[in-house]
Amino acid sequence: MVRNIVVLGGNSHPALVESLCNILGLPACNRVLTKFSSGESRCEIQDSVRGKDVYIIQTGFGGNGSKLNDHFMDLCIMISACKTGSARRVTAVLPLFPYSRQPDLPYKKSGAPLFKASSENGKKDYTFDSVPATPAPGVPRSAGFVNGTDITSRLAKTSLTNGTGSMSPVKQANGDSFFHGANGQGFATPGFTTHDYENGSHIGAFQAKPGYKQWVAQAGTLVANLLTCAGADHVITMDLHDPQVQGFFDVPVDNLYGRPLLKRYITTHIPNYKEAVIISPDAGGAKRATAIADSLGMDFALIHKERRPTKITDRQNASMMLVGNVTDRVCILIDDLLDTGNTITRAAKLLKKEGATTIYALLTHGVFSGDAINRVKASAIDKVIVTNSVPQDEHKALLGSKLDVLDISPIFAEAIRRVHHGESISVLFNYD
Amino acid sequence: MSAEMANEIKLISGRSHPELSEKIAKRLGIEVARTISLNYSNQETSFTVGESVRDEDVFIVQSTATGDVNEGLMELLIMISACRTASARRITAVIPNFPYARQDKKDKSRAPISARLVANMLQTAGANHIVTVDLHASQVSFFSVPVDNLYAEPSFLRYIRENFKTEDCVIVSPDAGGAKRATSIADHLNTAFALIHKERPRPNVVGRMVLVGNVEDKIAILVDDMADTCGTLVKAAAVLKENGAKSVLALVTHGILSGNAIETLNSSVLEALVVTNTVPLGDKVERCPKLRVIDISPTLAEAIRRTHNGESVSYLFNHAPV
Numbered sequence: 001m002v003r004n005i006v007v008l009g010g011n012s013h014p015a016l017v018e019s020l021c022n023i024l025g026l027p028a029c030n031r032v033l034t035k036f037s038s039g040e041s042r043c044e045i046q047d048s049v050r051g052k053d054v055y056i057i058q059t060g061f062g063g064n065g066s067k068l069n070d071h072f073m074d075l076c077i078m079i080s081a082c083k084t085g086s087a088r089r090v091t092a093v094l095p096l097f098p099y100s101r102q103p104d105l106p107y108k109k110s111g112a113p114l115f116k117a118s119s120e121n122g123k124k125d126y127t128f129d130s131v132p133a134t135p136a137p138g139v140p141r142s143a144g145f146v147n148g149t150d151i152t153s154r155l156a157k158t159s160l161t162n163g164t165g166s167m168s169p170v171k172q173a174n175g176d177s178f179f180h181g182a183n184g185q186g187f188a189t190p191g192f193t194t195h196d197y198e199n200g201s202h203i204g205a206f207q208a209k210p211g212y213k214q215w216v217a218q219a220g221t222l223v224a225n226l227l228t229c230a231g232a233d234h235v236i237t238m239d240l241h242d243p244q245v246q247g248f249f250d251v252p253v254d255n256l257y258g259r260p261l262l263k264r265y266i267t268t269h270i271p272n273y274k275e276a277v278i279i280s281p282d283a284g285g286a287k288r289a290t291a292i293a294d295s296l297g298m299d300f301a302l303i304h305k306e307r308r309p310t311k312i313t314d315r316q317n318a319s320m321m322l323v324g325n326v327t328d329r330v331c332i333l334i335d336d337l338l339d340t341g342n343t344i345t346r347a348a349k350l351l352k353k354e355g356a357t358t359i360y361a362l363l364t365h366g367v368f369s370g371d372a373i374n375r376v377k378a379s380a381i382d383k384v385i386v387t388n389s390v391p392q393d394e395h396k397a398l399l400g401s402k403l404d405v406l407d408i409s410p411i412f413a414e415a416i417r418r419v420h421h422g423e424s425i426s427v428l429f430n431y432d
Numbered sequence: 433m434s435a436e437m438a439n440e441i442k443l444i445s446g447r448s449h450p451e452l453s454e455k456i457a458k459r460l461g462i463e464v465a466r467t468i469s470l471n472y473s474n475q476e477t478s479f480t481v482g483e484s485v486r487d488e489d490v491f492i493v494q495s496t497a498t499g500d501v502n503e504g505l506m507e508l509l510i511m512i513s514a515c516r517t518a519s520a521r522r523i524t525a526v527i528p529n530f531p532y533a534r535q536d537k538k539d540k541s542r543a544p545i546s547a548r549l550v551a552n553m554l555q556t557a558g559a560n561h562i563v564t565v566d567l568h569a570s571q572v573s574f575f576s577v578p579v580d581n582l583y584a585e586p587s588f589l590r591y592i593r594e595n596f597k598t599e600d601c602v603i604v605s606p607d608a609g610g611a612k613r614a615t616s617i618a619d620h621l622n623t624a625f626a627l628i629h630k631e632r633p634r635p636n637v638v639g640r641m642v643l644v645g646n647v648e649d650k651i652a653i654l655v656d657d658m659a660d661t662c663g664t665l666v667k668a669a670a671v672l673k674e675n676g677a678k679s680v681l682a683l684v685t686h687g688i689l690s691g692n693a694i695e696t697l698n699s700s701v702l703e704a705l706v707v708t709n710t711v712p713l714g715d716k717v718e719r720c721p722k723l724r725v726i727d728i729s730p731t732l733a734e735a736i737r738r739t740h741n742g743e744s745v746s747y748l749f750n751h752a753p754v
Contacts, residue, residue, distance in 0.1 A: 037691035038660050039501035040532055045542040061474075068475035073502035076553070081544035099476055197470050197478070206468040208482035217479040217514030222557055226509065229556040230549060339474050370473030 005420050006049050006087075008078060010058030012071040013391050016095065016409055017057045023413035029054075033074055041070065043077045049087040053420050055236075056082070056090065057412075060098025061367060061390035072098055072223070076230035083231035091234040091419065092227055095389035095408060096365045099219040101241045101337065224248035236415055238389055238408065239336045239364040256415055257429055258336075258364035258387050261406045263292055265385055266332060269404075270360060276330035277301050277356075281347035289334040301326055303347050320350050327355035338363045338386065341372035345379035352380040365389050366403075373398050439521060441740050442485050444511060446494030448504040449712045452528065452729055453493040459733035469507050477503070479510045481518060489740050490520040491563075493732075496531045497712050498690045505531050505550065509557040516558035524561040524739060525554055526732060528710035529686045533658075536571050548574040563735050565710050565728060566657045566685040580745050582735055584685040584708050585613070586752035587726050589620055591683065591706060592653065598623050600678075602650040606630070606668040614655045624650070628668050637663070641671045648676035658686040659705060662693040666700040679703045686710050687723070694720045730754065 008029040009017030021028045030046035058075040062068030075092060082090045208214035220242070227235065228251055235249060238256045246253045266273050277299045280289035286302055293300040301324025331351045333344055338361070348359045359381050366386030368376070376384055376399065385404045386392060392405045411428060418425045444465045445453030457464045466482035492515070494508040508525060515523050535546035551574035554562065562579040572579045592601065602624040605614035611627055618625040626645025652672040659665055659682065669680040680702055687707030689697075697705055697720050705720075707713070708728040717723050730753040738745050 036660075038688045039496070039499040039690065040535070041502060041546070043544050043546075044540075049542060063475075067503060069477060069506040070502045073505060076549060077544045077546050080546070080549040081542050084538055084545055085542035197472060206480070206482065207466065209466055209484075212483050214480050214482045215518075217481065217510050217517070219476070219510050219513065222509060222513040225556045226553050229552050367474050369475070372473075 004052055005416075006047065006052045006054045006082075007416070008045065008049075008054055008056045008082070010056065010071055010074050010078065011066060012061055013057065013059045013095070013388075015391060015393070016059070016388060016412075019407070019409040020057065020413050020416070023409060024417065031078075033078070035070075041074050041077050043074065043081055045078070045081055045085060049082050049085045051086065051088050054082045054087040054090045055093050055416050055420075057093045057095075059390050060094055060096040060100070063369075064391065064394060068098060072226075076226060079227070079230040079232050089233045090231055091236060091416075092232040093236045093412060093416070095238050095387075095412065096367070097223075097237045097240055097245060099223045100245050101339075220245050221248045234419065236412070236419065238387075238411075241336055254415060254419065254425055256411055256425075258389070258406075258408065258411075259288070259292060261387060261408065261411070262334065262362045262364070262385070263296060265362065265404070265406060266292070266296060270330065270332065272330070273332075274298065276332050276360075277324065277326050279303060279324075279326070279331050279333045279347065279351065281333055281335050281343045285335050288336060292334055298332075299329075300324065301331075303350060320346060322350055322354050326351055328357055329355075330358045331356040331360070333359065333361040333381075335361070335363050337365045337367065338372065338376075338384070339367045340370045341368065341375040341379075344384075345375050345381065348380040358382050360385065362386075366392060366395060366405075368395050377402070439487060439489055441736060442483075442488045442490045442520070443736070444485075444490060444492045444515070446492065446504060446507050446511060448497040448500070448507075449493065449495035449528070449709075451712065452495060452709055452732075455709075455727065455729035456493060456526075456733045456736065459730055460737060467511070469511070477507050477510055479507065479514050481514055484518070485515050486519045487521045489522050489524075490515045491524045491526050491736050491740075493526045493528075495528045495711055496688075498688055501531050505553075509553055512554065512557040512559050522560045523558055524563055524736070525559040526563045526736065528565045528708075528728065528732065529658075529688070530564045530567050530571070533567060533571060536568065536574075547571050551575050561739065563732065563739065565708070565732075568657075580735055580739065582731055582745075583749055584710075584726070584728060584731075585617060585620075586748070586750055587708065587728060587731065588617060588655070588683045588706075590752050591726055592617075592621060596651055596653075600651050601653050602626055602645070602647050602677075604628060604645070604647065604652050604654050604668070604672060606654050606656050606664050610656050613657065617655055626652070628671060630664065630668075641667055643671050643675050646675075647672050649678050652677040652680045654680065654682040654684075656682065656684045658688055659684040659707065660688045660693065661691045662689065662696045662700075662705075665705070666696050666702060669700055669702040673701045681706065687713060687716075687725075689713070689716055697722055 006029045007021050008031060011033055017028055032044040034042050036042050056075060056078050058071055062071060079090050079092060233251055235251060235253045239258045240246060240255050246255055270276060278289050278293035280286045280302050282305055290300055301322060304321045304323055333347055335344060338344055344361050351359055360383045361381050362385045364387055367390060384402060387406045387408045389408055396403050396405060415425050415428055441462060442465045443457050443462060444467050447469050453464050468480045470478050472478055492511050494504055496504050512523055512525060532546035532550045538545055555577055560577055562575060565582045566584055567581045572581055598621045603614050603618040604626045605611045606628050607630050615625055626643060626647055629642045629644060631640050654665060654668055665682050672680045681704040682702060683706045685708055688711055694716055704722050704724055706724045706726060708726045710728055731748055734753045735745050735748055
């Protein structure tokens with residue numbers, strides 16, 4: 001029994017709250033957390049929190065009829081209520097941190113690589129007659145284009161044939177203009193994206209102003225600031241997609257690792273694991289995957305998403321390349337987050353093509369949003385292993401034996417216990 | 433871009449009330465800025481900016497759609513934060529119906545003061561200025577940035593003057609808290625005033641009601657700042673009818689009309705419910721023949737114009753632009 005501590009659960013993950021309380025040996029704080037009929041959150045905390053160390057459990061997951069933004073607002077309201085209720089310290093426990101992932105930048109697939117390609121082209125026979133770096137009046141904008149394409153006329157043609165004017169020219173510093181990503185398809189529909197939209201049909205109608213590169217707001221810092229503003233004194237989370245998020249906060253953040261759990265699963269559940277290969281499905285996760293590969297003495301391979309367009313019309317061509325050998329071997333994909341499942345299922349497809357025998361996918365957070373369940377079902381992945389940082393009951397019911405769920409509550413319970421007693425939690429980072 | 437074009441009004445609309453934004457934009461003779469808000473499949477809100485807001489005077493219009501308050505609030509915060517990141521000169525949040533306005537005091541142990549939390553969150557996100565309608569004066573002080581609290585009262589006064597003979601009317605406040613609002617209208621119209629005292633055992637539940645004042649053979653006009661489930665209004669209307677009122681109508685700023693409000697209204701003795709369009713009403717106007725709507729967008733547009741040009745807004749406290 002831990003004294004002077006209050007565990008307050010949100011609505012997003014009641015099972016985790018229950019299991020945390022069981023481990024800590026105390027009842028969850030009585031509270032009413034519903035909505036008024038107008039849609040405003042209603043929160044009543046029924047047990048005293050005066051002078052207590054309060055831990056509020058709310059994960060960044062919306063599903064089963066609940067909404068992510070509702071959960072986040074509930075969390076802020078609960079924090080604020082505990083603060084005004086004279087709690088000594090309020091710790092927000094977010095197993096999955098909402099808005100922690102950078103959104104896909106729509107111009108990444110078109111604008112940026114194309115810019116590189118054209119400047120490489122330009123270098124070959126650059127002369128003193130080439131267009132100056134600054135656009136000047138009277139100078140044709142496409143004069144610098146050396147591959148014989150008259151881009152101005154092509155642009156004119158596009159806008160004629162395409163009544164909506166969906167291709168917008170973007171002026172670059174070097175005076176070239178080229179097609180830019182505000183095409184009618186929008187940025188969510190093409191083959192490769194790690195974010196899906198719930199209501200993608202609206203995007204087609206949306207166009208940036210000509211000459212402006214549209215961009216997507218990044219909410220990570222905002223969410224951090226809002227939690228601090230609500231009154232959180234401490235944040236506990238797990239496997240942040242961007243460890244930099246930790247730096248967005250002015251309060252201490254404990255970023256726990258799911259890695260020990262994944263490692264234990266590999267050593268206990270994967271037969272002959274020493275012969276298997278650890279795979280990172282993208283370059284960004286390489287560090288995470290190599291850490292596991294190194295500590296278990298396993299081989300490592302990496303999948304590289306190539307986004308270099310080969311032709312001007314081919315700008316959304318994203319291919320995948322495998323670096324390393326997986327022929328006739330068991331592959332273990334390691335990543336932090338399964339959202340739409342795009343990355344992992346495509347990686348699995350590639351691995352099968354390269355001759356992998358069995359494919360496991362180990363991920364800390366299994367959000368399974370959008371079509372992820374069907375995608376995973378139909379994919380070459382033999383087994384998906386996720387933690388219960390978000391509720392997995394529904395996913396388990398749909399995926400059956402293809403999905404294994406690891407329990408994170410012991411880690412979080414231990415973190416809460418240690419934070420409460422002022423003990424070091426660094427031992428949890430190497431916990432085996 | 434020429435010098436006189438710099439620092440223009442950029443009107444950004446959230447998803448909650450695009451009609452109101454369109455009306456404001458039309459009134460101002462500008463276009464709503466090209467932005468789009470969507471939800472990812474993992475339900476995180478995404479906001480895409482499609483034109484430059486650098487050094488512009490940004491006004492973000494976001495109301496509260498019934499049932500989706502948190503969704504709208506989060507979207508607003510992300511929009512504000514995005515505009516700040518995009519180097520807007522000033523960001524004004526135009527929030528016709530302030531969310532969580534009712535949760536403004538610690539009325540029992542550990543009750544959240546959510547209205548203050550929302551105020552803090554808006555400032556944290558980067559709002560430099562707030563424009564709202566009929567917020568309680570005490571809540572304005574939750575903010576440390578300027579708040580322009582506009583009133584629907586001038587619009588109501590005009591509505592009453594245009595539709596009724598003022599000497600036939602009696603202005604009624606449905607609770608003690610709204611007495612000030614109601615007396616102000618009664619004073620402006622030089623009419624009688626009455627008050628209903630009510631007991632409220634639980635939220636969204638209305639207890640016993642007592643009428644103070646005389647409404648016999650008069651047109652009783654109930655005045656309030658919001659109509660949510662309409663339980664209060666309908667009960668008050670019944671009390672007024674019992675006390676001999678010729679007819680009863682209600683003038684309410686924010687028509688939230690959640691839950692079974694429409695059914696409650698349709699089966700009530702209330703002759704008409706007049707609301708402003710601070711809250712999106714959707715198909716409620718079709719579903720409820722008693723519902724009338726006053727357009728508040730001229731007031732909001734004028735407030736935006738005056739704020740942008742650095743003119744006084746106080747004129748709008750007593751006058752409704754036509």
